[in-house]
Amino acid sequence: MEETQNLSRQKKDLLRLLSFLKKYKGLLITAFVFLFLATGCEMYGPIIVKKFLDNYLMKRYFPKNEIVFLFTIYASLLLGKVLFSYFQLLIFQKIAFKVVQDIRMKVYEHVHSLAFSFFDKTPIGTIVSRITNDTEAIKDFYVSVLSTFVQQIVFLVGIVIAMYSLDTKLATMCLGLIFIIYFVILTYRKKSFPFFMEMRKQLSNVNAKLNEHLQGMAIIQAFNQQKRLQKEFESVNSAHYNAGVKTIRLDSLFLRPATDLIYTIGIMLVLSFFGINSFKNPVEVGTIYAFISYMERFFEPITQMMMKLSLLQQAVVSSARVFDLMDEDQLAPVKAGNEKPAITTGKIEFKNVSFAYENDHKVIHDLSFTVKPGQSVAFVGHTGSGKSTIMNLLLRFYQIKEGTVYLDGQDLSSFEEEELRKNIGLVLQDPYLFVGDIKGNIAMYNENLTIDEIKDAASLVHANEFIEKLPNGYDEEVVERGATLSSGQRQLITFARTIAAKPTILILDEATANIDSETEDYIQSALTEMRKGRTTVIIAHRLSTIQDVDCIYVLHKGKIVEQGNHQELLAKQGLYYNMYLLQNKGSLQLSES
Structure with a gap:
């Protein structure tokens, strides 16, 4: 047989x-x-x-x-x-x-x-x-x-x-x-x-x-x-x-x-x-x-x-x-319906969203929140709380089976792939560079960028300061994964790459984790400029980087257990308060005593 x-x-x-x-x-x-x-x-x-x-x-x-x-x-x-x-x-x-x-x-x-x-x-x-x-x-x-x-x-x-x-x-x-x-x-x-x-x-x-x-x-x-x-x-x-x-x-x-x-x-x-x-x-x-x-x-x-x-x-x-x-049929989620909505303001809404990567082990449960146009929000929580899952669903990397995600009032599934990718900018914790040159990596989202536009994007995040010192400047060769550059330099280039695309929505997955203190100061000032007029979603581990966002959502086992700005959450003395003390070695508690 x-x-x-x-x-x-x-x-x-x-x-x-x-x-x-x-x-x-x-x-x-x-x-x-x-x-x-x-x-x-x-x-x-x-x-x-x-x-x-x-x-x-x-x-x-x-x-x-x-x-x-x-x-x-x-x-x-x-x-x-x-x-x-x-x-x-x-x-x-x-x-x-x-x-x-x-x-x-x-x-x-x-x-x-x-x-x-x-x-x-x-x-x-x-x-x-x-x-x-x-x-x-x-x-x-x-x-x-x-x-x-x-x-x-x-x-x-x-x-x-x-x-x-x-x-x-x-x-x-x-x-x-x-x-x-x-x-x-x-x-x-x-x-x-x-x-x-x-x-x-x-x-x-x-x-x-x-x-x-x-x-x-x-x-x-x-x-x-x-x-x-x-x-x-x-x-x-x-x-x-x-x-x-x-x-x-x-x-x-x-x-x-x-x-x-x-x-x-x-x-x-x-x-x-x-x-x-x-x-x-x-x-x-x-x-x-x-x-x-x-x-x-x-x-x-x-x-x-x-x-x-x-x-x-x-x-x-x-x-x-x-x-x-x-013939593999595990295809990436694609547009549904005949409508062609556009992302204009960047409003984000999760409504009763639950999700499991496999079987019935849900990593987020009945999640609902709204991010207004131009607002900056951060998601914090312990490992496995569902922070990265929110990012993956917002980028439509996975099919949502329970609940709905809306962008500017339209179902996420109704958007063309191109519309999503050109309007949502992403910076990951692990910066990934492609073989080529620095200029090409910055212009990856738009190969028609002029050299002046590339330099403007690099200047905004202070990447131009180290790029111009390289032997070939913006034409400097980039080897596999950018191995000849420091982690901070690689991250600055990915920031420049995202800024050059001029997205409506910005997603940052602990983008400053691999950057030294001096470089982080550059990035934080650049982020302030980047967030102006843009809806920004930050997946954060280091609470010191999100103290100025409009709203912080604290996740625990796939649910939002606390929300508010930095000062409000500290005042509640809940999970966020304990996380902050842990990262700052109890300095807040000492200052209050």
């Missing part, structure tokens, strides 16, 4: 791979024309040799003009085969690379549309493996396997036709060998599918582990855990090796050895046929040569295809993994 399902899935995925060729019909037709011409040249060659052997050599008859004519035709066929084979191979390879490029872009674009819930549960290394390693295996299918199979099948058909033109009975007997080969191929596919699936799975595990260890290299070295993690990596690497060994054993049994055995049987069959017939009727030497030549050429494409079966199976298995990713 399982084997039948595997074969059905393989067939489905194979047909889906072939469907990507529809886009290149014109090039395919051209390639096939050259392929048929090359095959015709190849097939007619032995016929010319047969004529020479039977009509001239065996009769010792050598008319100069006719011999030269035969030689010219034979040489022309060889040259034609080379030229036509070159052009058909070139076109097939071009189509292959184009198709793989299309698949890789399609899966990459689909990944961009997936929900955060998918990335929460899927290791990044696994996704990278599918977009790179698995699509590379698919490339081998188009570049090596498909072109080889198409060429060799056409070649095989040509050989069979040529063999039938020489002897129908013997050709039919030789054709029967194809059924034996088909049985071998079918058995190989059944047996190898689980082995190749396991091998690709283990390769994903290797990539996932490697990605995790490289990103955490500083922690690994700081805690001297190199040997332990090397053992972990050795374990997953060995699992991949063991899966690979199983496929090698299968290849060693079913591919070349099986083909050679069938070929030997075929030669024995042909020689026996001519040997038995020679007792009854004379056999022409040219006919024997031609048939033996065709027999060798008959098995040449079969051998070529058998040797590509391993790559074919890898490609089919990899395509299943890529198509699973392409």
Whole structure:
């Protein structure tokens, strides 16, 4: 039952791979024309040799003009085969690379549309493996396997036709060998599918582990855990090796050895046929040569295809993994309805919102609050209280199933994605910079920004003071994640990036956590300017950074338990008061006593 399902899935995925060729019909037709011409040249060659052997050599008859004519035709066929084979191979390879490029872009674009819930549960290394390693295996299918199979099948058909033109009975007997080969191929596919699936799975595990260890290299070295993690990596690497060994054993049994055995049987069959017939009727030497030549050429494409079966199976298995990713239906929330509301004032309202990341374990419960246009509010609370969840829902990273979030009086779900992203600016606690230059990172939200606008944004947050001291200024190279810059410098650039976008709503997720005291003073003054005319939502851990906001919401276990400004909350001597004392080592209590 399982084997039948595997074969059905393989067939489905194979047909889906072939469907990507529809886009290149014109090039395919051209390639096939050259392929048929090359095959015709190849097939007619032995016929010319047969004529020479039977009509001239065996009769010792050598008319100069006719011999030269035969030689010219034979040489022309060889040259034609080379030229036509070159052009058909070139076109097939071009189509292959184009198709793989299309698949890789399609899966990459689909990944961009997936929900955060998918990335929460899927290791990044696994996704990278599918977009790179698995699509590379698919490339081998188009570049090596498909072109080889198409060429060799056409070649095989040509050989069979040529063999039938020489002897129908013997050709039919030789054709029967194809059924034996088909049985071998079918058995190989059944047996190898689980082995190749396991091998690709283990390769994903290797990539996932490697990605995790490289990103955490500083922690690994700081805690001297190199040997332990090397053992972990050795374990997953060995699992991949063991899966690979199983496929090698299968290849060693079913591919070349099986083909050679069938070929030997075929030669024995042909020689026996001519040997038995020679007792009854004379056999022409040219006919024997031609048939033996065709027999060798008959098995040449079969051998070529058998040797590509391993790559074919890898490609089919990899395509299943890529198509699973392409078909992943955990999509990011999208606009609902036909209306196209716009964000103008930045009013935010949560109304009876409850949310759980998974199962029924809710992280916020029946949450309701309103942030007026231009108002600055902060959310504080212990870890797990639901602060970041509010930010995620406001950015529509997750689908809201209970309650409603409104922007300017309109349901959050009714807004176009572009409208949300251009009007909501986000600065995270962990500043993320992309490979490129500083100028490009600041202008990430709007690539059409002028250099003056980029500099104005940097000046507002005092980032220009360190940028202009760099050797290349705003053209300074930024390596992966901005590793050559300090955490404070990276954060200043992300501030400049957000300001440059001129958002209506500003979300700050503890944006000053990684900044030194002097830089924080710059940021706080910049934040005052940034918040003017903008609705600002601050996710805060350090209470000293939010003392001047209009309203502070204190969260506990997903519920708002206190709200008010800094002084009002201190006066209540509740949860906020205790948090403030904890962060300030009881200084407030001492000053009051």
